[in-house]
Amino acid sequence: xxxxxxxxxxxxxxxxxxxxxxxxxxxxxxxxxxxxxxxxxxxxxxxxxxxxxxxxxxxxxxxxxxxxxxxxxxxxxxxxxxxxxxxxxxxxxxxxxxxxxxxxxxxxxxxxxxxxxxxxxxxxxxxxxxxxxxxxxxxxxxxxxxxxxxxxxxxxxxxxxxxxxxxxxxxxxxxxxxxxxxxxxxxxxxxxxxxxxxxxxxxxxxxxxxxxxxxxxxxxxxxxxxxxxxxxxxxxxxxxxxxxxxxxxxxxxxxxxxxxxxxxxxxxxxxxxxxxxxxxxxxxxxxxxxxxxxxxxxxxxxx
Numbered sequence: 001x002x003x004x005x006x007x008x009x010x011x012x013x014x015x016x017x018x019x020x021x022x023x024x025x026x027x028x029x030x031x032x033x034x035x036x037x038x039x040x041x042x043x044x045x046x047x048x049x050x051x052x053x054x055x056x057x058x059x060x061x062x063x064x065x066x067x068x069x070x071x072x073x074x075x076x077x078x079x080x081x082x083x084x085x086x087x088x089x090x091x092x093x094x095x096x097x098x099x100x101x102x103x104x105x106x107x108x109x110x111x112x113x114x115x116x117x118x119x120x121x122x123x124x125x126x127x128x129x130x131x132x133x134x135x136x137x138x139x140x141x142x143x144x145x146x147x148x149x150x151x152x153x154x155x156x157x158x159x160x161x162x163x164x165x166x167x168x169x170x171x172x173x174x175x176x177x178x179x180x181x182x183x184x185x186x187x188x189x190x191x192x193x194x195x196x197x198x199x200x201x202x203x204x205x206x207x208x209x210x211x212x213x214x215x216x217x218x219x220x221x222x223x224x225x226x227x228x229x230x231x232x233x234x235x236x237x238x239x240x241x242x243x244x245x246x247x248x249x250x251x252x253x254x255x256x257x258x259x260x261x262x263x264x265x266x267x268x269x270x271x272x273x274x275x276x277x278x279x280x281x282x283x284x285x286x287x288x289x290x291x292x293x294x295x296x297x298x299x300x301x302x303x
Contacts, residue, residue: 120263185236
């Protein structure tokens with residue numbers, strides 16, 4: 001009797017590390033789970049972001065502090081960029097629509113591309129996006145910040161109001177649907193840099209990798225030119241993304257591009273055709289990216 005109990009306990013103890021490794025191993029995503037997860041997550045994000053109290057006085061004081069700090073650094077260039085770009089109608093109108101639309105369109109497009117072409121890495125890269133956004137919510141709560149266009153003591157141009165462009169929830173008729181004092185950190189930068197790094201790390205075509213790097217750079221110009229953010233807000237978005245990267249590395253033991261392209265017995269249909277062999281997920285350990293043989297299999301299928 002005692003031997004059976006001891007054997008059972010030993011079996012359970014041995015099973016726990018195996019279950020933990022399976023939990024941390026890349027696996028193929030399921031479309032209905034992902035659609036539900038994305039919808040619920042964005043709904044919760046919007047609800048929490050807009051539920052943060054709009055502390056106008058504190059947000060304006062924080063904006064004044066950042067503006068003066070940038071002056072002390074000799075890097076208070078937002079107003080000059082805002083006025084210069086605003087003087088070119090077609091350019092600033094294009095930037096207004098860029099700000100209002102690409103933030104969502106490109107992010108969703110990259111998620112779809114990752115799901116279809118890199119399913120083994122999808123969950124890890126999606127985790128970076130979610131954790132980046134989650135920590136940003138903490139920033140909105142702890143550090144309410146008015147965007148430059150709402151600073152009462154400065155002559156910034158609210159380009160959406162001036163040019164009457166459609167789509168932005170930051171100004172105009174839609175401004176009451178969004179927290180106007182949640183500028184720090186900038187998720188336009190956090191999300192665009194997430195997209196750019198994913199494309200740069202995983203795309204095959206050189207032109208796509210170049211566009212991946214240009215996208216967050218262009219987004220930085222747009223958020224400054226439209227007076228929706230200080231450049232320091234962009235730094236905040238980068239720090240949030242760094243947190244997401246660190247969390248994923250701690251969980252998987254590797255950065256996403258080091259994980260296998262296909263996982264959990266799925267075949268590399270896009271590359272090898274009907275004769276493709278299943279690709280196993282790597283065994284993720286505390287000390288690195290997993291079993292060398294599994295890593296070699298993943299590398300063989302990497303773009």
